[in-house]
Each structure stands twice: as structure tokens, then as C-alpha cells.
Amino acid sequence: MLDSLGNLRLTFLQPWWLLLIPVLLPPLVLLSMRSLAGLGKARRAAAILLRASVVSLIALALSDPQLVRRNESLTTIFLLDASRSIPGDLQAPMLQFINRAIAQHQRPEDRAGVVVFGKESKVESPPAPYTETLTGVQSTIDSEYTDLASAMKLALATFPDDTARRIVVLSDGNENRGDAYEQALAAAGLDVQVDVLPVDYNYDREVLVEKIALPPDVKKGETVNINVVVRAAAPARGRLEIYQKADNSTVPIDTLDDVELQRGVNVFRLKQEITDPNFYTYSAQFIPEEGLRRGLRADRAMNNMAEGFTQYRGEANVLLIEGTANEHEELVDALRENELAVTTLAAGDVTGAGLVGGDPLPTDLSELQKYDAIILANVPKDAFTDAQQELIANATHDQGIGLLMIGGETSFGAGGWMNTPIEKALPVDMQIPALKVKGKAAMVMIMHASEIPEGNYWQAVVAQEALKTLSSYDYAGLLHWQGQESWLFTLREIGGAKSAMLRAIDRMTPGDMPDMNPSLAMAGRALRSKQDAMSRHVIIISDGDPTAPTPPVIRQLKNAKVTVTTVLTAAHGNDIRSATVMQQLAQQTNGRFYNVTNPRALPRIYQKEARLISRPLIFEGPPPAWNVTMAYQSEPLLGLPQDLPPISGLVLASVKENELVEVPITSPNPTGQLNPVLAHWNYGLGRAVAFTSDAGRKWTTQWPGWDSYTAFWSQVVRWALRPVDRGNLTVSLRREEGQIKVVVDAIDAESDFLNFLQFQGIVNRPDRALDAPAERLELQQIAPGKYEGTIDNAEARGNYFVTLGYRGPDGQQGVITTGLSVPYSDEYRDLRSNPVLLESLADATGGEVFQWEAGPDGRLSGDRTAMAADVFRRDPDVQPPRSYRPIWHWMLFAAALVFVGDVGVRRIAPDFERIRRHLADSWQQLRGREVAPREEYMEKLRSRKAEVGQQIDRTRAATRFEAPTVPPPPGGPSPTADPTATGAAPDRPRPSGNSGRGTGLGPDRPKEAPGEADTYTNRLLKAKKKVWEEREQEKGKEKGDDHGRPS
Known part of the structure; x- marks a missing residue:
């Protein structure tokens, strides 16, 4: 306790306020002595002391006092x-x-x-x-x-x-x-x-493969010089293996056995001839000799490998992804005829086991580097993962790789591409005006709790993915089991409620539905009520355990043209009965049946089903086909004839409201709207094209025989190709201290410096999130023909791709793509x-x-x-910390209490002798002694008793009344007449109207002495008397009126 008090002291943060005390106290004392002269000496001294205390406490509060505690912890x-x-x-x-x-x-x-x-x-x-x-x-x-x-x-x-x-x-x-x-x-x-x-x-036996030095680009006929840089902390022996990777295929190109490393930097040089245009990744790995037998404790294997990459650009290379293999042979032949290399991939189909029957689609940016354009030809969205969609869109925006989408029954909005990164990259929107919609799609989803892992999660995912695929003009509803069949949201036009529907699905917890009949009946009634729906569809996900629907319900669905797709998940022990129930329901209603063995296939199944009912987004006119209009010749169409072959169908879309979008070809059908057939624009560093009809199949059967078919498609695709470097620019990347330095040396064909170039740089990091915006790279000119930029925080392992678009003052322009590989973290570089x-x-x-x-x-x-x-x-050189606690509010509180005491001393004159006697009596009582009443106290009691007796006597006297003397009215009966003779009631005694009026007393009652107490009884008697007088006056007035009234 004493130690704690010893660590306390008082300080003032604004001490100048303390000057108020010596300034104000002297005049305050002088004035108070004069104004309080009427008080006794003791009371006056106490009042002055309290006033001075109030002023002093206020001054202390204004000076912001603080209690300072020194803390030894x-x-x-x-x-x-x-x-x-x-x-x-x-x-x-x-x-x-x-x-x-x-x-x-x-x-x-x-x-x-x-x-x-x-x-x-x-x-x-x-x-x-x-x-x-x-x-x-x-x-x-x-x-x-x-x-x-x-x-x-x-x-x-x-x-x-x-x-x-x-x-x-x-x-x-x-x-x-x-x-x-x-x-x-x-x-x-x-x-x-x-x-x-x-x-x-100290890793004194560490070996690091620091890097593989490669040229970023090689030209036709060049030999690639591969330099592998290895650093050793001490002499070591081992094996060096070098691999080449292209198109997801890795092959060894050289193995150096019995390599002897000297302490320091060792460089191994190889030459590799590249004959096929492609994007190549080279990797080198050093395996220590001792590590082959028992492993080296001092050597860390994580830094024994490095990567590098280069690119051989031949003729322009195009990747065409189609929904079905060989579906676009005419288009592919036309492009190849025009010296464009084309690689085709089939997307495959969605089944219960996932995506099957197709080619592997690119999953990494390095796989797309060898292509100059990507064509999505009549391929649905559900063939791609979200990551692959982001990858393609980013490749166009950030790498300059062209993007083309060609129409068909599974393309654009009909392929479910609404609200995707691909739609964002294209010059058209998939959401179309209501005037264009010939018919709407209506879909009801029925959710039944399934016993798959994370069942509720997958239920929500599949429902949301299906809802996202529908347009805002379609109808959507969702039924689930909550003790009974109930709507999560009723079947209605999606409109602007899509976000609310998605949030409701997030909160959905479907139960174990015992019977399919009620939910299918509810779905059928709701779908029949939508008369403007061109397609009516039900998707039910279940383990097949609920009771199968009855034939009447099936007939009602068929009569209403409602198709039912069934998705079987986690059937109990692969129960054949469950699979049969679900399969028969789909067959009887012309739907589709999926037996899901992989839960990750569920979202794609629902996307596919929602896409298949989106026929309203397709316009197919009755024969014959109609001509389309080339409004003007934009850059991709220069030199082509104005007259184009007719088409018989297209996928409806709307033009983006952007001044960069050009729409040179449109369709007059359907009437009333602008229907784009060919639209294009620049998107980031790349270009994007939308052709809403197909490429020579169902809707454009006359196009392959058109003389300009090859020229049309080759010009459109060549316009979209990634721009090539037309100058002599050299780009080098160097990593140091967690940063990548980008240096560009620019000269023209005459070896003159290219100055004042404007660069638009974009960096793709290996750790970039899918939905993250592109990272910009600024390059500044630091010398004639030399430009430099920096990529900060380049610490993540993987490939860093840098794309530089440039434009010169004389109109020269181009795009350069290069990169650098970070093989391992800097944690493994320090020895x-x-x-x-x-x-x-x-x-x-x-x-x-x-x-x-x-x-x-x-x-x-x-x-x-x-x-x-x-x-x-405890370091003596370090002062212990001090904590400050303000106490000004306590000073104000004390001032308020003292002020109350000041008022009390001036207004209240205490009887100190009486207080002393009271305290003495209280002390005697506490000691158990009897205290006799004092003489003056008894005298007061007797006086009070006499006073109370007098009041009681006066009250009793006030209750005696005398009969009033009332003079007979003029012409009336005599006072001695019997009042009952006329049938009137006898008069009650009344107070007399003599001099006692106003007091309620008779004539012999003495008046109250002046100053006598006005008791409650007296006031009551006065009120009664006043009432009797008023009644007497009224009665006399009535009698006077009767006498004056004629008979």
C-alpha cells in the first residue's frame, strides 16, 4: 500500500490556471466580510472559507490535474x-x-x-x-x-x-x-x-540451381542457347537433368552424368533446335551424388530445380474450341487455306460423372501463350470451369490474344454465357430486350436432401448455377421440403429479383422429402399457369428414396408439355429401385436422367439443363432464309463484297453501349430491334469478335459455297490476332531483392533509337486471384531508346508474364510478350x-x-x-513508464459539494446548544440508560394540549343551529298556518339571517377571535350555510314571481 502511494504524484497539464487562486481570493474575502456582516463570527468565517474553497477547486479543475503513477511492471x-x-x-x-x-x-x-x-x-x-x-x-x-x-x-x-x-x-x-x-x-x-x-x-554443402537463361523469343531457323546456372557452397558431384515441356508433354532433352561442381557459380551451356512453333518451358534439376544414396542433410532439395521458357512464333496460330468434334470443318479448312495454323479441341458433354468425351482444355496461361486467337464455336459455358473462363478473358485483355465467339444452338445466351467473364470481353450482351423474346422459359427446381458429402452446399451451388444461366425474362421457382412441400420462392419472372433469389438459396436447408407426388403436382400447376412460356421444365435432384409419382400426375405433366429431368445422387447402396424410379420419371416426361457419381458434376448438369430450355434466345425464321445487311465495311471487312449470303437463324444478343463497339453486319429479323450479326471491338490489349449466326452449318448453309467465304473468315480472324512486334525491341527481365526489373531496348530497322514510345504494360502473376484486376506496369524512358519499369513484391513461385503494348509518335505499334520464372522462394537462397x-x-x-x-x-x-x-x-537506463489519470472531474464534483455547504451555512442558523443536548441524550440511550423528559419539553406538551381542547370546543359549538325566522310573503298564508294543509313539505330549520351570517353561528354565539385557526370543521360549516342561504334566496324569488303573476 505504501509502495503504491509512493509511486503516485500530482501534476498539472495547464498550471497557469492556478494563478486564479491568488488573483481572486483576496477580493473575494473582502467582499464576503462586508456582505456577510449580519452573520455571527463563526458562520461568517465558515461561509468565507467555503467560498474560497469553491473558487480554488474550480481553478484546480481548469488546470487539468493528473495523477501520475510510475509502473514497475x-x-x-x-x-x-x-x-x-x-x-x-x-x-x-x-x-x-x-x-x-x-x-x-x-x-x-x-x-x-x-x-x-x-x-x-x-x-x-x-x-x-x-x-x-x-x-x-x-x-x-x-x-x-x-x-x-x-x-x-x-x-x-x-x-x-x-x-x-x-x-x-x-x-x-x-x-x-x-x-x-x-x-x-x-x-x-x-x-x-x-x-x-x-x-x-551454415549450409556449407548447399547446391542451388539459380536459373535457366533463355531468349524470350526465337525465330525460324534459330537454335536456342540454354544456360543453366548452378551455385555451390562447396565442391560437389552429381547429375544434371534438363527437360522440355510443351502442350502438357514433358520430355528429357539432356542428362549430364558425373557433373563436378566447383565452389561458386557454375554455368552449363546447351543448344536446342526448335522446329515447331510453340511455347516451351525448360526445367533443370541437380541431383547430388550423395543424395542418390542416403540424402544430404545440409542440402535442401527445394532449391535444386529451376525453370525458364521461350517461344517460337511461326505462322499465326489459332485455337478453335467447339462443342462437337469436326463440327466446323469448313471453317477450319478456310483458315488453313489462308496460312493460319489451327488447333481444334472438342469440349465434350456433361454427364453424371462430369465432363466426358472431350479434349483437355487449357488450364494455365502458359498453355495459351502459343496461340494468337481463340475461337469459341458453338460451345456451351458448362464445358468450362470458372477458372478457365477467367483464363480466356484475361488472355485477351492482358496478353492481347484475340477472342471470337461463333453462334449456334449452344452459344452466346443459348449456351449459358450470361454474366460470365467471356460475356464481359465480347462486344455484345447476352441479356436481350423483352421485345426480342418470342417465348420464355419456365423452370422449377425441386430440392430433396441428399446423402452426398456436403449435401446442403452442393444443393445451393447447383440451384444458383442454374438460376444464373437463365435470363431475366425467364421464369424460375424452387420447391423444397420443410416438414411439407413449400416454395422457397414461387415460380415468377426473374427480372430484378435474381439477387434476392440467390440470397434465398444461400439460406436454403432442404429436408428429406418422403413423396414426389405433391411437389411434382405443385410444380405442374405453377408451370401450366405461365401461358407465355415456350418451354416448361422441372429439374429434381434426389437420392431416389421418395415414393414415385402416380400415373395421374405423370399424365398432367405430359398434357401440360412439362419435361422433367431427374438427377440421382447417392442412391442408397446403389439401389436399383431408386435408379429405376428416377430414370422412368425422366423417360415418361421426355426429360433426361443423370446418375451422378461425382458431386462436382452437379453444377454443370444444372447449367446444361437451364441452357437447353433457353430456346427463346434463338431466332429461327420460317423458310426461306433472309438476307443480312452490311451497313459499312469496317477494318475486318475491307475489300469484301457488300452482298452477303442469307441466314436462317441466329442467337439473339444486344450491342454493348460503348463507343468502341462496331456493328457492320446486322439482321432485319426479328423486326423492331437492332440484331447484330457481326460486332467487334478492342478489349484491353486484345480484340474480340461476335458472330451470332453459325459458320456454315444449320443457319448458314449457303455460306460455304460463297466465293468470299474463305476471305471473310480469314480477314475476321486475322484482324483479331494478337498484334505482332513490328519493331526491333529487346526486353530483358532481371529479378533482384524481391523485384523484377523490366528493361526495353528499342531500335528501328536502321539501328536508330526509338524514342518517346508509349507503353501499356500488364503483369500476370502466378498468385493472381481469378477475379483480381490486371496489374499495370509503367515504363519510363531513362536513356535514348531505353525504357525501364519495376514489378514489386515478385516473391511468389511460378511464371510472371509481362505483356507490353507500345505505340510510337510515327504510328509504329506492336505487342511484346515475355516473362520470367521464379523457381523457389528466397528462403532457399540464403546459405x-x-x-x-x-x-x-x-x-x-x-x-x-x-x-x-x-x-x-x-x-x-x-x-x-x-x-x-x-x-x-530491469534496465536502469530505461525509465519506467508512467500512467496518467485525469482527476479534474473529481475537483468539479468537490466544488459542487462545497458550494452546497456554503449555501447551507448562510441560510441555516443551527442551535448548537440543542444539538449538544441531543447528542448527549443519544449517547445515554446507546449506553442503555433512561433519559428523563426535560421541563421545557413537558411545558410545551401541556400548552399544546390546551390549544387542542379549545379547538374541539369550538367545533362542537358550531354544530348547534336555531330555526330561522322567515317573514311571511305578501298576501301569503300566516306564519301560524299549517303548511301541510296545502300539501307542501314543512320547512327545514335554516340558519338565521342575523348578524351571525357568514359564520354559521346563532345570534348568541360569540365571534371567533382574530387569528383563531380556521379548522376543517369551520370551513365545512361555512359552506353549508352558504348553500342554505342561496336556496332561501331562490325560493323567495319564486314566491315573489307567483304573487305578481295574474290569475
Whole structure:
């Protein structure tokens, strides 16, 4: 208690307000002595003292008084390095050090906390008086990097304000993010010491394959020079294997056996002839000789491999993805005839087992690099994953690869491409005006809880995907089981309610439906009510366990032209009866049956079903075919004839409201709207084209025989191709300190510098999220013909692709695509620890540098090290923290209380003698003695008794009344006449109208003495008397009126 009080002192933040006390108190005392002269000496002195206290307390409150407490407690936060660079055999001693240091040195008033860090930092244990023993790191962090600076920053933010603070760093000192020394200077400014325990290691037998140096582009007939750079910490022997990857096929191209590495940098040079245009990735791996037999403890295998890539550009290469194999032979032949290389892939079909029967579609940006354009020809959306759709759209926007979509029954909106990245890239929208819709689609989804893993999740996913595929003019409804069949949302036009429907599906929890009959009957009635629906469809997902629908319900569905698609999931033990029920229901209603063995196929099934009922988005006119109109010749159509062959159908779409969109070819049918047939625009670095009819099949049967068919398609596709570099530009990429330097050297054909070029650069990182916006790259000219830019935070492993579009002042333009591979994290590049950095942190903050102690077995001991390292010591050079507590509000409260006392002293004159006697009597009573009544007290009692007796006598006298003397009215009966003779009631006694009127007393009753108390009884008698007088006056008036009235 005394120690606690000894750590307290009072200070004032605005002490100049204290001058009010000597300035105001003297005149206050003088004025108060004069104004309070009528009070006694004691009361006047007390009043003046209280007034002076009020003024003094207010002045103290204005000076902002603070109670300052000096806190002797200490908070220590340990920063634990959990990155990959820390050797595995040193992680346990680091935890031991923390546990032993807390147990050995922490005082009861101290606190301890732990922060773990890698790429990011997290609080493993917040500062507390008691910290549980650490057995391992529970926080999840990215261990591929080391950011000691962020850990120090987090620790500074975690410290409490009322204790001394210390940071203890357990790390190797190899940081590859942030600036720890900068944070140490900030800590020193806050009086925070940083102690360090360096984790020492030295990979003296490490081998690193640093990089593969390749030219970014090679031309026809060139030989590729492959340079493999290997760095060794010591002489080593092993085998070097080199591979080439193209089109998802990896083949070894060379193996160097019995390679001898010298200490330092070793370069191995190979030559490779490339004959086929493609995008090639080369990888090199070094396998140490000792590692072949038993493995090297000092060598880390993660940094023994590196990659690089190059591209051989031949003739323009086009990727055509179609829904069915060989569906577009005429188009492919026309493009190849015009010296365009074409690769065709069939997308396959969606089944219960997933996407089957098709070719593997690209899944990585490197697989698309060899193509200059991508054609999506009558292929549905459900053939692609969301990632693949983003990949194609980004390839157009960021890499300049052209994108073309050709119509058909499974293309554009009819193929479910609404609200996708592909729609965003195209010059047309799939949502069409209501005037164009010839008929609408109506779909009811019936959800039955299925026993597949994460069943509720997949139920929601499939319903949402199906809903997204429908247009805003279609009808949608969803039935599920909630103790009974009920609508999650009734069948209605989607319109602007799609977002609300999607949110409702998120909250959906379907139950186990016992019977299909009621839900199918409800769906049938709802679908029949939509008379403008051109197609009516039900999709039911179930395990086949509910009771099968009855024949009457089936007939009602068939009569209403309602098709039912059944999706069987997780049938009980592959129950044949369940599969039969679901299959027969689909067959009887002309629907489709899916037996799902892979839950991931469910979304695609629902997308496909929603797409198949979207026939309203297709316009097919009655024969004959009609002519389309070429309004003008845009750049892709220059030189072509104006007269085009007729078409007999197209997929409806609307033109994007953007001034970059050009629509040179339109269709007059359907009437009333602008119906684009060919539209194109620039999208980012690339170009996109939409052709809403097909390419020579069902709707354009006369086009393949047209003389300009080959010229038409070759010109349109060539316009969309990725622009090629028309200048002599060389791009080099170099990675250093987590950044990639991009340097461009630009010269023309005459070897003159190209100056004042404007670059539009886009970077595709390996860790880029699918929906993340493109990263821009700015290049600045730093010398004649030389431009430079920087890609920051290039730390993720993988391929970095850089696309540079440029334009010169003389109209020259082009697009260059290059890249760089980061084979492994920088954590594997450092061969030894960096204690110098850690020592600099301690020196900057006045901290200590601890050294590891070895145990009996010779290994590092965290326990022994902690015994000698007092991380909770009190440093005399560091001032203990002080906490400030404002008390001005208490001063104001005290001033208010004293002011009340001042008023009381001036207004109340206390009888001190009476108070003294009362206290004496109370003391006697507390001691159990009887206190006799005092004489003056008895006298007061007798006086009061006499007064009360007089009041009672007066009250009794007031209750006696005399009969009133009333003079007979003129001409009336005599006073002696019997009042009953006339039938009138006898008069009641009334108070007399003599001099006693107004008091209620008779003539012999003496008047009340002046000042006598007006009791309740007196007031009551006065009121009664007043009432009788008023009644008497009224009665006399009535009699006077009767006498004056003629008979």
C-alpha cells in the first residue's frame, strides 16, 4: 500500500490556471466580510472559507490535474521466426528458450506474449501475466518468406501502455520483406528495447540451381542457347537433368552424368533446335551424388530445380474450341487455306460423372501463350470451369490474344454465357430486350436432401448455377421440403429479383422429402399457369428414396408439355429401385436422367439443363432464309463484297453501349430491334469478335459455297490476332531483392533509337486471384531508346508474364510478350544466417545479444540458454513508464459539494446548544440508560394540549343551529298556518339571517377571535350555510314571481 502511494504524484497539464487562486481570493474575502456582516463570527468565517474553497477547486479543475503513477511492471514479447529458412532441428530449442525464460525470470507483475512471423505476422499468445507452455506454433502463416519488420510492428502495437516494454527476437536475420532496422529505430523512439537470440546455421554443402537463361523469343531457323546456372557452397558431384515441356508433354532433352561442381557459380551451356512453333518451358534439376544414396542433410532439395521458357512464333496460330468434334470443318479448312495454323479441341458433354468425351482444355496461361486467337464455336459455358473462363478473358485483355465467339444452338445466351467473364470481353450482351423474346422459359427446381458429402452446399451451388444461366425474362421457382412441400420462392419472372433469389438459396436447408407426388403436382400447376412460356421444365435432384409419382400426375405433366429431368445422387447402396424410379420419371416426361457419381458434376448438369430450355434466345425464321445487311465495311471487312449470303437463324444478343463497339453486319429479323450479326471491338490489349449466326452449318448453309467465304473468315480472324512486334525491341527481365526489373531496348530497322514510345504494360502473376484486376506496369524512358519499369513484391513461385503494348509518335505499334520464372522462394537462397542484422537491432535500441548454450549432448539447449538470458531484467537506463489519470472531474464534483455547504451555512442558523443536548441524550440511550423528559419539553406538551381542547370546543359549538325566522310573503298564508294543509313539505330549520351570517353561528354565539385557526370543521360549516342561504334566496324569488303573476 505504501509502495503504491509512493509511486503516485500530482501534476498539472495547464498550471497557469492556478494563478486564479491568488488573483481572486483576496477580493473575494473582502467582499464576503462586508456582505456577510449580519452573520455571527463563526458562520461568517465558515461561509468565507467555503467560498474560497469553491473558487480554488474550480481553478484546480481548469488546470487539468493528473495523477501520475510510475509502473514497475514489464511486458516482454517474443518474436518467433517460423519461416522455411530456419533449420528443422533448431525449432524445438527456440520453443524451449521461450518457455524456460518465462518460467525462470518472469515476475508476478510482468506480462509475456509471443508473435510468430513468416510472410505475415500473427499473435500466437497475447501479453498476459501467465502464458501457457508452447508446444508448437498454432497460427497459420505463409512460411515461404521472412518479414521481421512486420513482426516488430505488430509487437509495438500489441504492447500495453502502462508497462515497460521489451522485444526478444529469435530469428536467423535473413529477411526478404520489409526493413527491420527501420522498425528498430521506431522502437528506440518509444523506449522499447530489442534483445536478439541469433539462430546460427551454415549450409556449407548447399547446391542451388539459380536459373535457366533463355531468349524470350526465337525465330525460324534459330537454335536456342540454354544456360543453366548452378551455385555451390562447396565442391560437389552429381547429375544434371534438363527437360522440355510443351502442350502438357514433358520430355528429357539432356542428362549430364558425373557433373563436378566447383565452389561458386557454375554455368552449363546447351543448344536446342526448335522446329515447331510453340511455347516451351525448360526445367533443370541437380541431383547430388550423395543424395542418390542416403540424402544430404545440409542440402535442401527445394532449391535444386529451376525453370525458364521461350517461344517460337511461326505462322499465326489459332485455337478453335467447339462443342462437337469436326463440327466446323469448313471453317477450319478456310483458315488453313489462308496460312493460319489451327488447333481444334472438342469440349465434350456433361454427364453424371462430369465432363466426358472431350479434349483437355487449357488450364494455365502458359498453355495459351502459343496461340494468337481463340475461337469459341458453338460451345456451351458448362464445358468450362470458372477458372478457365477467367483464363480466356484475361488472355485477351492482358496478353492481347484475340477472342471470337461463333453462334449456334449452344452459344452466346443459348449456351449459358450470361454474366460470365467471356460475356464481359465480347462486344455484345447476352441479356436481350423483352421485345426480342418470342417465348420464355419456365423452370422449377425441386430440392430433396441428399446423402452426398456436403449435401446442403452442393444443393445451393447447383440451384444458383442454374438460376444464373437463365435470363431475366425467364421464369424460375424452387420447391423444397420443410416438414411439407413449400416454395422457397414461387415460380415468377426473374427480372430484378435474381439477387434476392440467390440470397434465398444461400439460406436454403432442404429436408428429406418422403413423396414426389405433391411437389411434382405443385410444380405442374405453377408451370401450366405461365401461358407465355415456350418451354416448361422441372429439374429434381434426389437420392431416389421418395415414393414415385402416380400415373395421374405423370399424365398432367405430359398434357401440360412439362419435361422433367431427374438427377440421382447417392442412391442408397446403389439401389436399383431408386435408379429405376428416377430414370422412368425422366423417360415418361421426355426429360433426361443423370446418375451422378461425382458431386462436382452437379453444377454443370444444372447449367446444361437451364441452357437447353433457353430456346427463346434463338431466332429461327420460317423458310426461306433472309438476307443480312452490311451497313459499312469496317477494318475486318475491307475489300469484301457488300452482298452477303442469307441466314436462317441466329442467337439473339444486344450491342454493348460503348463507343468502341462496331456493328457492320446486322439482321432485319426479328423486326423492331437492332440484331447484330457481326460486332467487334478492342478489349484491353486484345480484340474480340461476335458472330451470332453459325459458320456454315444449320443457319448458314449457303455460306460455304460463297466465293468470299474463305476471305471473310480469314480477314475476321486475322484482324483479331494478337498484334505482332513490328519493331526491333529487346526486353530483358532481371529479378533482384524481391523485384523484377523490366528493361526495353528499342531500335528501328536502321539501328536508330526509338524514342518517346508509349507503353501499356500488364503483369500476370502466378498468385493472381481469378477475379483480381490486371496489374499495370509503367515504363519510363531513362536513356535514348531505353525504357525501364519495376514489378514489386515478385516473391511468389511460378511464371510472371509481362505483356507490353507500345505505340510510337510515327504510328509504329506492336505487342511484346515475355516473362520470367521464379523457381523457389528466397528462403532457399540464403546459405547462412545474418547475425549482423540482428546485432544492429540490439545496438539501435540498447538491447542485449544472447548466445546459445550447448547441452550435455553437444546440441543447442533452449533451457540452458534461457537460464543465462534474463529477458525480464530491469534496465536502469530505461525509465519506467508512467500512467496518467485525469482527476479534474473529481475537483468539479468537490466544488459542487462545497458550494452546497456554503449555501447551507448562510441560510441555516443551527442551535448548537440543542444539538449538544441531543447528542448527549443519544449517547445515554446507546449506553442503555433512561433519559428523563426535560421541563421545557413537558411545558410545551401541556400548552399544546390546551390549544387542542379549545379547538374541539369550538367545533362542537358550531354544530348547534336555531330555526330561522322567515317573514311571511305578501298576501301569503300566516306564519301560524299549517303548511301541510296545502300539501307542501314543512320547512327545514335554516340558519338565521342575523348578524351571525357568514359564520354559521346563532345570534348568541360569540365571534371567533382574530387569528383563531380556521379548522376543517369551520370551513365545512361555512359552506353549508352558504348553500342554505342561496336556496332561501331562490325560493323567495319564486314566491315573489307567483304573487305578481295574474290569475
